[in-house]
Amino acid sequence: MRILLGADTFAPDVNGAARFAERLATGLAGRGHEVHVAAPSPDGPSGTGTFGGATVHRVRSRRYPLHESFRVCLPWESGPQTAAVLDAVRPDVVHVQAHFSVGRGLAVAASDRGTPLVATNHFMPENLFAHARIPGSLRGAAARFAWRDARKVFARANALTAPTPRAVELLTRATGLPATAISCGIDAERYAGGTETEGTILFVGRLDQEKRVDELIRAAARLDRPYRLEIVGDGSERAAWEKLARDLGVPAVFHGFVSEEELIAAYRRCSVFCMPGVAELQSLVTLEAMAAGKPVVAADAMALPHLVRPGRNGWLFPPGDVAVLASVLGALLQDPETRRRMGAASREIVAGHALDTTLDAFEELYTDVTARTPGRVRVPALAA
Structure with missing residues (x-):
């Protein structure tokens, strides 16, 4: 098939939605599909390049x-441009990964032209509140507006997906649109192996407000045994959280962004992976830690309970309860x-992702929506 993916965040961006789009593009290309990606330019001007066997069309940013x-x-x-x-x-099918500028432009163009359209939602309003500087008193109204805006785009799709059953529930409740749960997926063998450095607690992710890394730092300060806290990622709260760790005497290393090899x-x-975030629609980094055979301690929020089975591969804690978090760590x-034992269970659970x-699931979905779109005839692409 000739597949056009629309991604509002893509390499070299480092976040869950970007990493999913990258894996989807390279995975489909590896199966012999002709894959194109429309994504924002990382440096401004539009242009065309390649990534993992896919052609990437950069949109001016x-x-x-x-x-x-x-x-x-x-x-x-x-x-x-889109x-x-x-x-x-x-393309035979368009698959947008968001309802923002690139996804919106492609969704509108595809539906106007009768091109089969699939949409996947990775969005929660909470992910943007801090960046948009929205006061707490206005966030309820802002969330309702954001979901209404998302619905305008996603209602154009022939099929709509989200990464987990909890994400589907949230999306359907907010928009009234039916959706299917399809995991972001992971190549688990890539993360297996290695030797544990005993006493090491790891967090990976954006250092932004909704990740609540400050709770992890405060919990670590309560531990009465030797440990080391490693934090991989960057974001708007990094400086504040580095200062908090220093003030509390927490032995924390902030690595910032790292290479894929360094991340693995x-x-x-x-020894333990911790995800205190409360706005996770799946949490690819938690899946990656599980693939590495690690126990997980995570907030009992959003989709994280789909990954963490208390007592089997880790523990859940009430968001904000630093004492409980410290106790289980x-x-x-x-x-x-x-x-x-818990690390082995994590490997078993991640096999389902x-x-x-x-x-396979997206190939089947693409085939289904193209078959259900009347009058579709394979048309050669225009010359570059």
């Missing part, structure tokens, strides 16, 4: 003034046998 690592595509630029990409590629090494050497750090299964 601008720096977001309230966040140094964000780039945004202005709709009056991205709309015509429509032009669609007309040049002439961090998973392999940690301390118990795991002093019990290597429980860590081994195999990347090949995800690719």
Whole structure:
């Protein structure tokens, strides 16, 4: 098939939605499909390149003034550009990963032209509140507006998905649109192996408000045994959380962004992985830690209970309860046998999220929506 993916975040961006789009693009290309990706330019100008066997069409972007690592595509630029990409590629199916500028432009163009359209939602309003500087008193109204806006785009799709049953429930309740749960998937064998450095607690993710890494730091400060806290990632709260760790005397190492090889090494050497975030629609980094055979301590929020089975592969804690978080972290750090047992269970659970299964599901979905779209005839792409 000729597949056009629309991604509002893509390599070199480092976040769950970008990593999923990358794995989907390279995985489909590896299966012999002709894969194109429309995504924001990482440095401004539009252009065309390649990534993992896929052709990437970069849409002109601008720096977001309230966040140094964000780039945004202005709709009056991205709309015509994404429509032009669609007309040049002439795909069998379009699959957008969001309802923002790139996804919106492609969704509108695809539905206007009768091109089969699949949409996947990775969005929660909470992910954007801090970046948009929305006061707490207005966030309820802002969330309702954001979901209404998402519905305008997703209602155009022939099929709608989200990464987990909890994410589907949230999406359907907020928009009234039916959706299917398809995991983001993971190549588990890539993370297996390595030697644990005993006493190491690991967090991986954006260092932004909804990740609540401050709770992890405060919990670590209560531990009464030797440990090391490693934090991989960057974001708007990094400086504040580095200061908090220093003030509390927490032996924390903030690595910032790291290479894929360094990230895998961090998973392999940690004793316990902790995800205190409360806005996770799946949490790819938690899946990656599980693939490395690690016990997981996570907030009892959103989709994390789909991954963490209390007493089997880790523990859940009430969001904000630093005392409970410290207690379960301390118990795991002093019990290597429980860590081994829970790590093995993590590997068993993650097997249900195999990347090949995800690719199978999307291939089947693409075939279904193209078969249900009347009058579709394979048309050669235009010459570059």
